[in-house]
Amino acid sequence: MPCRILILAEHEDGALRETTFELLGMAHRLAGDAGWPPSGIKAVLIGQGLGDLAGSAAARGAAEVICVEGEAVKDYTCDGYTRVLESVIKAESPEIVLIGHTPNGWDTAPMVAAGLGVPIATECSQVALESGRPLFTRKAFNGKFIQVVDMGDARPKIATIQKGAAPAYTGTTQGAVRTVPAGVGADQLRARFVGIKKGEGGAVDLTQAAVIVSGGRGVGAPEKFGVIRELAQALGGQVGASRPVTDMGWLPHEHQVGSSGVTVNPKLYIACGISGAIQHIVGMKGAGYIIAINKDPDAPIFSVADVGVVGDLFEIVPALTKAVKEAKGRA
Amino acid sequence: MKTLVLVKQVPNTDSPFRINSAGTWVDESNLTYGLNNYDRYALEETLRLKDAGKATEVVALTVGPERAASALRTCLATGADRAVHIKDDALAAADPLSVARVIVAAIKDEGFSLILCGLQADDDNYMQIGPFVARLLDRPCATAAMSLELREGTMRVERELENNRLQIVDLTLPSVVTVQTGINEPRYASLKGIMAAKKKEIKVLALADLKLSASEIAASAGRFRTVHLATPPKGKGAEMLAGPADAIAKELVKRIKEKTGVI
Numbered sequence: 001m002p003c004r005i006l007i008l009a010e011h012e013d014g015a016l017r018e019t020t021f022e023l024l025g026m027a028h029r030l031a032g033d034a035g036w037p038p039s040g041i042k043a044v045l046i047g048q049g050l051g052d053l054a055g056s057a058a059a060r061g062a063a064e065v066i067c068v069e070g071e072a073v074k075d076y077t078c079d080g081y082t083r084v085l086e087s088v089i090k091a092e093s094p095e096i097v098l099i100g101h102t103p104n105g106w107d108t109a110p111m112v113a114a115g116l117g118v119p120i121a122t123e124c125s126q127v128a129l130e131s132g133r134p135l136f137t138r139k140a141f142n143g144k145f146i147q148v149v150d151m152g153d154a155r156p157k158i159a160t161i162q163k164g165a166a167p168a169y170t171g172t173t174q175g176a177v178r179t180v181p182a183g184v185g186a187d188q189l190r191a192r193f194v195g196i197k198k199g200e201g202g203a204v205d206l207t208q209a210a211v212i213v214s215g216g217r218g219v220g221a222p223e224k225f226g227v228i229r230e231l232a233q234a235l236g237g238q239v240g241a242s243r244p245v246t247d248m249g250w251l252p253h254e255h256q257v258g259s260s261g262v263t264v265n266p267k268l269y270i271a272c273g274i275s276g277a278i279q280h281i282v283g284m285k286g287a288g289y290i291i292a293i294n295k296d297p298d299a300p301i302f303s304v305a306d307v308g309v310v311g312d313l314f315e316i317v318p319a320l321t322k323a324v325k326e327a328k329g330r331a
Numbered sequence: 332m333k334t335l336v337l338v339k340q341v342p343n344t345d346s347p348f349r350i351n352s353a354g355t356w357v358d359e360s361n362l363t364y365g366l367n368n369y370d371r372y373a374l375e376e377t378l379r380l381k382d383a384g385k386a387t388e389v390v391a392l393t394v395g396p397e398r399a400a401s402a403l404r405t406c407l408a409t410g411a412d413r414a415v416h417i418k419d420d421a422l423a424a425a426d427p428l429s430v431a432r433v434i435v436a437a438i439k440d441e442g443f444s445l446i447l448c449g450l451q452a453d454d455d456n457y458m459q460i461g462p463f464v465a466r467l468l469d470r471p472c473a474t475a476a477m478s479l480e481l482r483e484g485t486m487r488v489e490r491e492l493e494n495n496r497l498q499i500v501d502l503t504l505p506s507v508v509t510v511q512t513g514i515n516e517p518r519y520a521s522l523k524g525i526m527a528a529k530k531k532e533i534k535v536l537a538l539a540d541l542k543l544s545a546s547e548i549a550a551s552a553g554r555f556r557t558v559h560l561a562t563p564p565k566g567k568g569a570e571m572l573a574g575p576a577d578a579i580a581k582e583l584v585k586r587i588k589e590k591t592g593v594i
Binding site: 082207 | 342344348350357426427428431453454455456457458459461462463465466467470471472473474475477485487489490491492493494495496497498499500501502503506511512513516551553554555556557558559560561562563564569570571572573576577579580581583584586587588590591592593594
């Protein structure tokens with residue numbers, strides 16, 4: 001079957017990443033809307049010794065998994081992945097290529113596009129057909145606006161897709177697995193994988209926290225984080241932060257919530273003085289209940305919050321800390 | 332070692348943003364502009380290589396309208412040696428791939444060993460120009476660098492991954508690296524730097540100088556068109572609370588109890 005939609009099946013630590021199944025979910029929905037048979041949905045998997053993972057992708061949405069194996073592509077490098085992806089895309093000639101907007105996805109995808117001479121829409125939250133044309137929805141201006149992009153007659157149309165943008169494919173498939181050699185030697189690559197290391201810090205683990213109270217640029221200064229800490233303490237929670245806060249050194253990097261920090265799933269998330277750049281929202285939108293406090297009524301954070309307060313966080317947050325303590329005292 | 336930093340002038344994030352009448356981008360008439368924040372970190376990395384005696388020259392390049400010259404002057408005042416401004420009316424609606432092609436046409440014979448830029452621009456957030464330029468030059472690239480270390484013929488880059496992890500990768504020079512914020516503390520221009528910048532060269536290039544045609548740019552722009560720019564829907568819609576702080580706090584506690592059970 002001709003390939004209509006090709007997805008990159010990303011893997012990490014010996015398992016397929018969740019984004020792989022989300023891309024397959026998106027591919028199935030798109031194919032359904034376009035009237036394309038599911039047999040045109042293929043996945044490309046790159047690495048070494050990936051037989052089991054290929055089988056798993058073939059069972060969970062891919063009609064065919066093109067498993068590209070080789071010592072040179074055992075670990076991710078932009079050079080290795082870009083060469084493989086360009087050659088698979090040329091051979092398969094899909095209409096749409098979906099790649100996760102992950103650190104490796106955003107690293108290789110634009111290179112592939114430039115190599116093929118086609119545009120790319122990055123960090124898309126949605127791909128939808130309008131009069132038969134796929135339109136790619138993404139955020140611009142750090143989440144202030146939504147941008148819809150039409151890539152005209154480009155073939156393929158390449159997009160990187162935000163984590164969690166589509167539900168994972170839940171059906172089962174009996175796809176085929178085709179293993180092909182990478183066709184590139186490590187000596188030909190201009191990028192060499194050295195290793196993975198842990199960043200600084202590590203004492204704080206926000207991923208396990210039931211309550212997170214986060215401060216953003218709106219807190220204004222590192223010494224003003226006291227009000228945030230007090231509320232977190234009153235709720236038995238942890239202190240989080242947006243990227244500018246950790247970039248400016250107000251808090252260590254391990255407190256950063258977002259696509260470049262940690263992804264969190266607390267029962268309660270309170271965002272104080274955080275405008276809600278997309279990179280922050282991606283990391284916290286899975287929280288059970290979200291309270292946003294910001295002085296700007298148009299802050300994008302209110303679009304993901306359950307309840308919002310427009311006002312001065314230095315008035316609202318201490319009042320909330322007091323009310324929480326009172327409520328706990330009564331309980 | 333010649334180094335190049337690709338920069339962009341972008342609207343300041345506290346500008347009054349409004350959508351233009353066509354509904355396709357922001358109305359630029361009321362915006363104030365500055366050097367893209369990510370690019371300040373990229374510039375700082377090149378200046379540190381120069382301070383360490385490893386970079387012989389730091390060149391700043393931008394593609395943009397007349398006003399973008401001020402972003403280059405900021406780079407020159409901060410320490411860049413010279414600047415290149417690619418400016419042409421035909422580039423007003425250029426797509427990112429065209430912008431990268433234009434950059435490559437301007438630099439391909441310059442012999443830069445290292446090309447740095449910010450991970451993304453604060454306006455479009457595309458994250459494309461660095462990798463595009465790398466691929467068009469057929470050179471390796473690494474994105475979201477949190478550290479750079481120049482070695483024998485290679486650049487060791489620590490790329491930011493998720494969950495506080497970093498990938499270490501060695502790129503053979505020449506190479507392109509996009510820089511994440513927080514990699515360093517960017518310096519500001521000194522008064523002396525500002526004075527010195529007045530004598531530094533900003534070379535202006537138009538499409539014709541690069542042997543590129545407006546029709547090529549237009550054709551490419553047709554494959555990357557913003558059909559719509561809008562304020563995001565309020566999602567599930569936050570319930571907005573108003574009133575005195577104490578009353579709001581009581582309402583919030585009520586909801587925290589009902590919805591989360593953490594109190």
